């Protein structure tokens with residue numbers, strides 16, 4: 689998969705993608721990541737990329753022409769069609785379902801806004817989709833871009849080893865929250881490891897983990913439970929867990 693990121697801080701994107709799974713995916717040729725800085729395409733001595741908003745008000749707005757030139761350079765670098773996705777609070781909140789759809793694309797171009805945003809004429813003319821990381825205010829779109837790069841790269845074939853795939857599946861597979869996890873020591877001042885996890889009874893362990901995921905989801909994210917469409921077995925497990933003291 690190829691991802692192009694239009695950003696005033698391409699080094700941030702490169703550094704955030706250099707580590708762990710994403711760094712390994714780049715080494716394996718599973719991810720082809722490119723940064724495009726509008727400032728490299730800005731005219732004049734000061735290479736302006738922003739200016740004051742018409743109508744007054746605080747902050748600055750990113751100018752059309754440097755963005756158009758950076759986008760043109762990105763598209764000229766590779767003929768593969770790609771949607772232009774703008775990270776913004778006005779976008780659709782990012783979900784794992786959308787991540788899965790994006791991960792299936794051959795290429796995408798991510799636009800990271802700074803300041804008060806981008807000239808609306810550029811957005812209207814060029815942006816295919818707006819995605820929000822969540823209902824809070826960041827300093828720019830770069831963190832959102834880094835999140836999308838990470839989340840879609842993890843879904844590229846060959847990006848994860850078996851253990852990492854199992855973790856991904858355990859969280860993503862059924863849309864429930866993960867169960868609690870424990871390791872050494874079995875006994876600690878902070879508490880004991882649940883006996884079932886030390887029983888060696890793999891059926892009982894699987895049942896306990898499923899039940900804990902269901903209970904945790906019911907308590908913390910009942911909205912996810914509704915979406916999960918539980919069957920009879922899961923409902924019975926959850927009812928049993930809810931009755932426990």
Ligand SMILES: Nc1nonc1C(=O)N1CCN(Cc2ccccn2)CC1
Pocket residue numbers: 775776777778800801802803804805806819820821822823824825826827828829830832
């Ligand atoms: N929440 C988020 N999920 O994605 N991005 C954000 C986010 O807060 N930001 C900060 C403002 N930037 C510039 C901006 C300002 C106003 C309108 C549109 N764009 C975009 C990125």
